[in-house]
Amino acid sequence: MQEEQKTIRKRQVPAVTRAVAILRQLAREEEPVGVNPLARSLDLIPSTCLHILRALQDEGLVAFDPETKRYSIGLGILPLARSALQRNTFATLVQPRLDRLSEDFGVTGIATQLTQPGHMVVIAMSQSSIPFRLQVDLGSRFPALISATGRCFAAFNREKDEQLRKDFEDLSWDHPPAYEDWLTEVSQARDKGYAVDAGTYISGVTVIAVPLFDAGGRMARSLVAIGISERIQTTGADRVADAMLALRDQMSSTQMTMEG
Template identity: 25%
Template sequence: MANEENNNQQIEPVSSVMKVFAILNALSEKKASGVTELSQKVMTSKSTVYRFLQTMKMLGYVSQEGEDDRYSLTLKLFETSSKALDYVDLVSLAEPHMNRIGELTKEALHLGIRDGDGIIYIYKVDAQYNLRMQSRIGGRNPLYSTAIGKVLLAERPEDYVRDVLSETEFTPSTSHTHLNIEALLEELTLVKQQGYGVDNEEQEEGLRCIAAPIYDRLGNVVAGLSLSFPSLRYTQEKFDTYTSLLQEAAADISEKLGDVKS
């Protein structure tokens, strides 16, 4: 631990990163600024400021206005920070529901979001049984073989799903795993109709999972709330109960996030 603290103390700030944020801060104080004005504010040469601005423009964070080469911030920073706030709110809103359902069912619960062609767990509640799913916050799994992955994709257009999974290799974790995108797309139609997704021993032999979609204020599915349990504890009555609990919790979280459909 001491070595880690010493290493942190030795980290030197990266000057180019500091200059970029200095430019962003300067742009946030005024609707539009020119290169000369910005270079004076951040005490950096005009050529350097110009290069940074052109890169930020290419990335979509600034726009160039008129013929006088004045620059202004776009809404991309706002969009980025809004997403971060959504996920902070998401965990705080989901936590009490997940704890309650965990106490009722004694099974494992996960909150997951899309990360590229996979899902990443941002919160979890462990099962109270010895026989349980092994997972961790920050852990990843594929979209195509998980219940959360299916609810994240189900309401998206087919072209979107194909694009997201265009470079994905469908690796069979079990004999139940989808082997191609056509098989997945067929199931996604059902997931959309029924309002929940199921992983029927597709990611891990002997493990089932149910997930319900969580919507943001624009009505887009931004996360999945899931419950996992061993197949040996499966009954139709439990499945129906678990599905209802997840859908009710997901609907409440969505409403608090501002979902227009709630």
């Protein structure tokens, strides 16, 4: 007798969706923002936006300045983020590998995880001991298509996506690559298993990314090395990438042993 397949129906909860959108927008803003500009940016009715902001403020997730009448992301978000990171077994597993990567090659090593919608978040990081290094913050979010990580993401997750060009054109680069050149680099990432961004995202900075895949073969996380281009050129980007691929394979074997 054939089992009846149950379809899981998602029920829309507009208030929650809007609250999350507000928090994400406030996290992106460099300065506190007023209700009306915030509502316009999210296509919300100002009164609705204000009610949600006040509820989030009561929970400590949003901060309000009574003098300027502007809102910003609140410190109450930090315990939630810290708890999520502490419970992330991948972050625990990858940390000693990032420390080794940073020490061996004088780079900033980070691990990212895919979040929705279409962003990567930094869940672990390690700084090198060299005097000049790049600052990256734990919990930073950036578009999934940007830099070397983005080339990998496009190669393994969005190969036949008609929206790809439009999303590419919305990205911000120091030296924007031509779309056709970028597609060629996406194809190279698919062939090599890693991607290199030599100064197009940030001038004078080289970013190397190695994808990590989920059970369905889609990129869900990445290992990233960020360093001064001159130093990376001296070491060899391919050499750094090979070490990162070895670390990824090592982690995969460790995870399989732990799960077994």
